[in-house]
Amino acid sequence: MVKHTIASIPGDGIGPEVIEEAIKVLRAVEEIHGNLQFEIDSYDWNCKRYLETGRMMPEDGIKTLAPYDAILFGAVGSPEVPDHISVWELILPIRREFQQYINLRPIKLLKGIESPLANKGIEDIDFVVVRENTEGEYSNSGGRLHVGTPYEVVVQNSVFTKMGSERVIKYAYELARKRGSKHLSVATKSNAINFSMPFWDEVTKEVGVDYKEIEPKFYHIDALVAFFVSKPEIFDVVVGSNLFGDILTDLGAAISGGLGTAPSGNINPEKKYPSMFEAIHGSAPDIAGKGIANPIAQIWSTSLMLEHLGYPEMAKIIVDGIEDTLVDGKVRTPDLGGTASTTEFADKIIENIRKYA
Ligand code: ATP
Numbered sequence: 001m002v003k004h005t006i007a008s009i010p011g012d013g014i015g016p017e018v019i020e021e022a023i024k025v026l027r028a029v030e031e032i033h034g035n036l037q038f039e040i041d042s043y044d045w046n047c048k049r050y051l052e053t054g055r056m057m058p059e060d061g062i063k064t065l066a067p068y069d070a071i072l073f074g075a076v077g078s079p080e081v082p083d084h085i086s087v088w089e090l091i092l093p094i095r096r097e098f099q100q101y102i103n104l105r106p107i108k109l110l111k112g113i114e115s116p117l118a119n120k121g122i123e124d125i126d127f128v129v130v131r132e133n134t135e136g137e138y139s140n141s142g143g144r145l146h147v148g149t150p151y152e153v154v155v156q157n158s159v160f161t162k163m164g165s166e167r168v169i170k171y172a173y174e175l176a177r178k179r180g181s182k183h184l185s186v187a188t189k190s191n192a193i194n195f196s197m198p199f200w201d202e203v204t205k206e207v208g209v210d211y212k213e214i215e216p217k218f219y220h221i222d223a224l225v226a227f228f229v230s231k232p233e234i235f236d237v238v239v240g241s242n243l244f245g246d247i248l249t250d251l252g253a254a255i256s257g258g259l260g261t262a263p264s265g266n267i268n269p270e271k272k273y274p275s276m277f278e279a280i281h282g283s284a285p286d287i288a289g290k291g292i293a294n295p296i297a298q299i300w301s302t303s304l305m306l307e308h309l310g311y312p313e314m315a316k317i318i319v320d321g322i323e324d325t326l327v328d329g330k331v332r333t334p335d336l337g338g339t340a341s342t343t344e345f346a347d348k349i350i351e352n353i354r355k356y357a
């Protein structure tokens, strides 16, 4: 029996609702595989805890998580706690301390889901965005001078390191090679951002020397977002900095079925530290507690976790089970036009996953 330890952080709002279903999927995977066991510990690091104790996670939170094989993360956020608190005190420390420098976001239109671009005849959306996850534009460096006067000046720095850029670009090339791609699409803006972006382009070309069969295609970010909408079929692997990747992945979610289905992985490719898998959506306070959240994003994120842990065949049957449920179409949550509850939808998905046993 192979054992994996998983730390679960359900968080706030719909986070715990969808995590519960994701864990049921893991239990089904244990049975189907037969030789696999997940030891799951749950941590209540959320906004409620922040309001009670002044901290999202305990001081030794990172140390607590370090020995786990992976982290399953729901969502954090609450109308009573400023967004930057949950991000800067929980999500970013985990991403940074564990060198989760890859944010991996599959942008795939699942069978049975209609894209908002369907009326333009667009059906073929299946690519991956690789977002830099530890530096770049989100670097907490800068300041304000002459605050409150007409002479106020605000500076926000971006930090691009050679190592930080190289490793994410190399990962993107590797992924392109694994997927048999002939090119790698690169988000840039070297015509206007004149230090960091030319550097990013340079590093892309340098790293590319080891990937002769893959041609880097540079797109200015403004043009790139337009192509996501007008011809998404041209993309296979897209790599971008922290900010550009953030924008691209939310747009990617929007063209491929919305927040209810979009998964992500925060990955430390060396597996020196645990990687973290989470739905892109937030805590969705507007629907929390109603039992109607779409569990697909979290379940698909769990599939990414299984792939990362070395079980691609288990990862695949989860996505297949999701697609079978969508194609069948009878059981769906309200965001996809149905009337089913989170649990009913997840149970149907699990039933379909089990058919691949
Ligand atoms: P947070 O502050 O935690 O980021 P938010 O309200 O800003 O929360 P999301 O939680 O991402 O942002 O929600 C945006 C919208 O998408 C909301 O109307 C929400 O109800 C909807 N939504 C998000 N996730 C889901 C889901 N899994 N199922 C159904 N609807 C969802």
Ligand code: MG
Residues within 6 Å of the ligand: 282
């Ligand atoms: Mg939000």
